[in-house]
Amino acid sequence: MIRSSLPLVALLAVTTASAGAVHGINPADINRNGDACTDFFDYANGAWRQQNPIPNYMDRWSRRWQSGEFNKEHVRDILNELSAKTDWPKGSAGQLAGDFYATCMDESRVDALGSKPIQPWLAEVDALRDKAGMQRMIGKLHDVGVFVPFIVYAGEDLHEPSQTVAHIYAGGLGMPDRDYYLKPDQRFVDTRAKYLEHVAKMFELAGTKPEQARQNAQTVFAFEKRLAEASFDNVQLRDPKLLDNPTAFADLAKLAPSFDWAKYFDAAHMPRNALNVTQPRFLQQVEEELATTPLPQWKTYLQWHVLNTAADSLSTPFVEENFAFNGKFLTGATEIKPRWKRCAEATDNQLGEALGQKYVEKYFPPEAKAKMQDMVKNILLAMDDTIRGLDWMDEATKKKALEKRATFFPKLGYPDKFKDYKGVVISRDSAWDNVVAASRWNVADNRSQVGKPTDRSRWGMTPPTSNAYYNPSQNEIVFPAGILQPPAFDVTATDAVNYGAIGVVIGHEISHGFDDQGAQFDAQGRLANWWTPADNKQFQAKGQCVVDQFEGYFIEPGVHHNGKLVLGESIGDLAGAKIAYRAYLKSREGKGPEPTIDGFTPEQQFFLSWGQWRGDETRMETQRTMIQGDPHPVAKYRVNGPLSNLPAFRDAFQCKADAPMVRAEKDRCEVW
Structure with a gap:
C-alpha cells in the first residue's frame, strides 16, 4: 500500500507530469x-x-550498479574506436589507450604467452644472493606498483597540507586485511585454508612442482601472518591520529636499520625530506623480517606477490584461478566478467586520464x-x-x-588539465608489459610530487x-x-x-x-x-x-x-x-x-x-x-x-x- 502525505481524494485531483515533461x-x-x-x-x-x-559475474546489483556497468559500454565503444586506428601519433592519448586495450583484448596472444611475461621477474628474484640485492629488488617491484612489504606514497603533509610528503604505509598482505590471518571464526579459518590452496595453485601454474608449491604457500602465509599481527585493524586505520607519525628521514633507521633507506629514496628519485610513518610497529616488524627471515623465504614471498599482481594480465588459467579465490570464494560471483569489461577497467585504471579525455567529450x-x-x-x-x-x-x-x-x-x-603520460611506451606485444609500463609511469608521477607544494589540480x-x-x-x-x-x-x-x-x-x-x-x-x-x-x-x-x-x-x-x-x-x-x-x-x-x-x-x-x-x-x-x-x-x-x-x-x-x-x-x- 502506498503511504502518502496527501489523502486519496487529493491524490486523484493532482495533475501528473505530461508527456515530454521531466x-x-x-x-x-x-x-x-x-x-x-x-x-x-x-x-x-x-x-x-x-x-x-544479480548477474553471475557481479557480487551486487541495483540500478546504480547496472548504470556503472552500462557506463563501461560507453568506455568500450570509445576504446573500440581508438584501438581500431593504428596510426595514432606515438604517445598520444588515442595511441596509449587504444593499444593498451587492444593488447588486453587479444586473448589468443595472451594465452599463447602463458607465464612468459613474468618469468624474467620471477627469475630475477630467484637469482638473488644476498639481502642487499633483495632490498634492491623490493625497490624495483615498488617501481612498477608491486608494493611489498610496505608502501611509499606521496600525499599531503597532515600538519601542512600545502606541502606533499612521502607516507609509508603497511602493505604486503594477499588477503583483504589482518583479521583474515588472525580471527578464530570459522569463516576466517575456511578462508585461510582456501588461500593456502590458491597460493599453491598459482605457483604450480608458474611452473613450480606441486609439493614445492604447497611448501611455498605455507611460507607465504606464515610471512604474511607475522605482518598481519603487526598491522592495525580496520577501525584503527580510520583514526588519523594513530596514522600521524611525522618522522625525520634520519630517524627511519631507528625503525628499520637493516633497510638502506638512502639507496631506496635515491633510486626512486625522491628527496630525503621529512615524511610520515603511518604504522611504526609494522615497520619494526619489517625490520624483524629483514634481520631474521632467511633469504629463500623472502624470495618465495616476493615471487608470490609478482604472481598475485600479474595474474589478471596473464593467460586464462591464471585468470581463472585468481577469480576462483578473489571472485567466487570471497564475493560469491559465479562467473568472471566478460573480457571486454575487464580490459576496459584495466585501461581506465592505468591510463584513465588518457581515456577520460575522450569520455567527457561524449558523455x-x-x-x-x-x-x-x-x-x-x-x-x-x-x-x-x-x-x-x-x-x-x-x-x-x-x-x-x-x-x-x-x-x-x-x-x-x-x-582542468589532463595528465600527458609523457614517456609511457605502450605496444601491442604483451598485456603484462603494458601494465608494467603504465604502472611505472603512474608510480613515478606520484613520487614526483614529494617535497613540492601540493598540486590541487590533481x-x-x-x-x-x-x-x-x-x-x-x-x-x-x-x-x-x-x-x-x-x-x-x-x-x-x-x-x-x-x-x-x-x-x-x-x-x-x-x-x-x-x-x-x-x-x-x-x-x-x-x-x-x-x-x-x-x-x-x-x-x-x-x-x-x-x-x-x-x-x-x-x-x-x-x-x-x-x-x-x-x-x-x-x-x-x-x-x-x-x-x-x-x-x-x-x-x-x-x-x-x-x-x-x-x-x-x-x-x-x-x-x-x-x-x-x-x-x-x-x-x-x-x-x-x-x-x-x-x-x-x-x-x-x-x-x-x-x-x-x-x-x-x-x-x-x-x-x-x-x-x-x-x-x-x-x-x-x-x-x-
Whole structure:
C-alpha cells in the first residue's frame, strides 16, 4: 500500500507530469506489496530486484550498479574506436589507450604467452644472493606498483597540507586485511585454508612442482601472518591520529636499520625530506623480517606477490584461478566478467586520464556540469544553515565549522588539465608489459610530487569512474563524470529525483568533512582540533548513537555491523540525506512545488530516489566481506538506517510513531 502525505481524494485531483515533461522515480521498481514504513529498502525497489537478479559475474546489483556497468559500454565503444586506428601519433592519448586495450583484448596472444611475461621477474628474484640485492629488488617491484612489504606514497603533509610528503604505509598482505590471518571464526579459518590452496595453485601454474608449491604457500602465509599481527585493524586505520607519525628521514633507521633507506629514496628519485610513518610497529616488524627471515623465504614471498599482481594480465588459467579465490570464494560471483569489461577497467585504471579525455567529450555535456554546479552550491548553503541551527554547538565552534565549510573545494566531471603520460611506451606485444609500463609511469608521477607544494589540480579518480570522494587534507569534494549519469543524475528528471540521488551523494561527501574523521581536520586541511571540549564531547556522544544503531544491524545470526567501522559513512548518509532534502526544499523557493507524479509527492520522490539509487541486492559472501572490512554498511542498512532517523521521511509517508522505519525519539540519531 502506498503511504502518502496527501489523502486519496487529493491524490486523484493532482495533475501528473505530461508527456515530454521531466520524469519522476521509477514506479515499476516499487514493491507494491511492501510498506514504506516497515522496510523502505524492500518497498523502494523490491520489485526491481526481484525482476533483475544479480548477474553471475557481479557480487551486487541495483540500478546504480547496472548504470556503472552500462557506463563501461560507453568506455568500450570509445576504446573500440581508438584501438581500431593504428596510426595514432606515438604517445598520444588515442595511441596509449587504444593499444593498451587492444593488447588486453587479444586473448589468443595472451594465452599463447602463458607465464612468459613474468618469468624474467620471477627469475630475477630467484637469482638473488644476498639481502642487499633483495632490498634492491623490493625497490624495483615498488617501481612498477608491486608494493611489498610496505608502501611509499606521496600525499599531503597532515600538519601542512600545502606541502606533499612521502607516507609509508603497511602493505604486503594477499588477503583483504589482518583479521583474515588472525580471527578464530570459522569463516576466517575456511578462508585461510582456501588461500593456502590458491597460493599453491598459482605457483604450480608458474611452473613450480606441486609439493614445492604447497611448501611455498605455507611460507607465504606464515610471512604474511607475522605482518598481519603487526598491522592495525580496520577501525584503527580510520583514526588519523594513530596514522600521524611525522618522522625525520634520519630517524627511519631507528625503525628499520637493516633497510638502506638512502639507496631506496635515491633510486626512486625522491628527496630525503621529512615524511610520515603511518604504522611504526609494522615497520619494526619489517625490520624483524629483514634481520631474521632467511633469504629463500623472502624470495618465495616476493615471487608470490609478482604472481598475485600479474595474474589478471596473464593467460586464462591464471585468470581463472585468481577469480576462483578473489571472485567466487570471497564475493560469491559465479562467473568472471566478460573480457571486454575487464580490459576496459584495466585501461581506465592505468591510463584513465588518457581515456577520460575522450569520455567527457561524449558523455558529460556543459549543461550537465552547470546543473551539477547549481546543486552543489545549494547543498553547501544547506550545510551552512544546518550548522547555524545546531542547538548543541556553541558559537565559537560554529564559527570554526562555517570557516571550514567556506573553504570546501568542489571538483566536477574532469580535471582542468589532463595528465600527458609523457614517456609511457605502450605496444601491442604483451598485456603484462603494458601494465608494467603504465604502472611505472603512474608510480613515478606520484613520487614526483614529494617535497613540492601540493598540486590541487590533481584528481584521485579518473573521469569515467562511477564514484565520488572527499579529501580532508585538501577539503575537496570530487565527482567524476562517470557518476554524473542516470540514475544518479539526469537532466530530464525532476529536482526531487536528482536531489534524492546525486544530491544525497553530494551531501554525503560534504558531511565527510564533519564525520568522526573529517571533523579532526580544520579549514586549511590540517590535522588540528577546532572544537571546544564541551562541543567535542557532545559530538562524540552523537556519533556513539550511530555506532549503537549499526551495531544492531545483523546480516545473519551472530554477524552484525561494526558500528565504529561504519561510523563515518553512516554519519555521511544520515547528514547527506538531511541536508540534501533541506537543499531541495530551498531550491523550490519562488518556483512553487513540483508536481505529484505517478501518485507520489515530490517529498516521496526524493526519498524513493535515494532508496532506488542505493538499493543493492548483495550476495551473502560479499556482505560477510563488507562486514569485516568495508567502512560502508550493506545496502539495506544504508537505506533504512539513516531514513529511520529523519522526521521528514516519517512525514512524507505518514508513518506511525511505532513503525519499524521510525526510531523512537529517545533513540533517534542526529549528528548534523
